[in-house]
Amino acid sequence: MELLPLYLSAKLAIIATLILIVIAAPLAYWLTSSSRPGKSFVEALVNLPIALPPTVIGFYLLFLLGPKGSVGQIWESLFGGPLLFTFTGIVIASIFYSLPFAIQPIKASFEKIDNRLKENAYVLGLSPVATFFRVIIPNSINGIAAAAILVFLHTMGAFGVVLMVGGSVAGETRVASIAIYEAVESMQYQKAWELSLAFLPISYCFLLLVNKLTRK
Numbered sequence: 001m002e003l004l005p006l007y008l009s010a011k012l013a014i015i016a017t018l019i020l021i022v023i024a025a026p027l028a029y030w031l032t033s034s035s036r037p038g039k040s041f042v043e044a045l046v047n048l049p050i051a052l053p054p055t056v057i058g059f060y061l062l063f064l065l066g067p068k069g070s071v072g073q074i075w076e077s078l079f080g081g082p083l084l085f086t087f088t089g090i091v092i093a094s095i096f097y098s099l100p101f102a103i104q105p106i107k108a109s110f111e112k113i114d115n116r117l118k119e120n121a122y123v124l125g126l127s128p129v130a131t132f133f134r135v136i137i138p139n140s141i142n143g144i145a146a147a148a149i150l151v152f153l154h155t156m157g158a159f160g161v162v163l164m165v166g167g168s169v170a171g172e173t174r175v176a177s178i179a180i181y182e183a184v185e186s187m188q189y190q191k192a193w194e195l196s197l198a199f200l201p202i203s204y205c206f207l208l209l210v211n212k213l214t215r216k
Contacts, residue, residue, distance in 0.1 A: 002191065004171060005179035006198055012087070012162075012175060013155040016094040017102075020151050021144060023095070024102035029132055031103070032110040047100045054097065058164025061093050065165060090166035090173050097161045102151045109143020110136060146213040149206050157199070 031043055049057055065083040066072045071092075075083050083089040113136060121131040137144070159177040166173030168182065176195050183192035 002179065002195070005174055005176040005195065008174065009156050009176040012090060012094060013152045015091055016098060016155045017148050017151045020095055020098060020102040021148055024099065024106055024147065025137070025144065026132070028103050028106040029110055029136060032107055046103055049097050050100050054158070054160030055164060057097055058093065058161040061096060061161065061165050065089055065092065084165060085167045085169055085173060087172055090162045093161045093165040094155045094158055097158060098151045098154045101154045102147045105143050105147035105150060106140065109140040113139050142213045146210050149210050153203055153206055156202070
């Protein structure tokens with residue numbers, strides 16, 4: 001079995017998950033605690049990847065990250081290379097694509113925390129930032145872990161967004177989902193079976209863990 005696509009999928013999923021948890025935790029806390037009028041607009045924007053087809057998201061990102069797009073131009077001026085058809089490009093695309101899958105479990109976990117804990121923290125003199133790190137995060141570990149697992153699995157199976165932004169560059173952007181698609185197209189069914197079967201135990205075990213964490 002060809003292991004490189006699986007390695008690239010796992011590498012992509014791990015990097016995107018780590019970045020997304022760092023982004024999603026403070027954003028989910030703001031969505032939970034803020035009462036500003038623009039909150040609904042931000043929340044709808046964050047959840048937009050759930051409603052849009054992956055190829056549509058990939059199409060927009062194709063122009064945003066491309067040589068004529070704002071992000072693509074800034075990146076090329078700073079680092080001297082393009083974002084499209086690179087591993088960095090598919091990491092950025094995966095972050096956009098999987099953001100709501102990180103936000104929702106963390107937000108749900110934050111909403112379950114008793115407000116009296118936060119009020120007591122403020123009475124004791126903790127700032128909002130200190131309260132977030134010393135009270136909110138320790139009481140939401142299960143939700144954060146569940147979010148990390150969901151993002152990891154979602155990114156591992158990403159296809160449309162990754163294909164649009166990264167193409168199928170061997171050793172760079174040809175992740176397992178794309179390798180399976182190409183194997184089926186070329187009628188290499190044995191290869192497709194092997195790669196597909198590799199996903200089953202990984203996904204099943206992680207989902208069992210998510211169920212256990214969410215019950216707690």
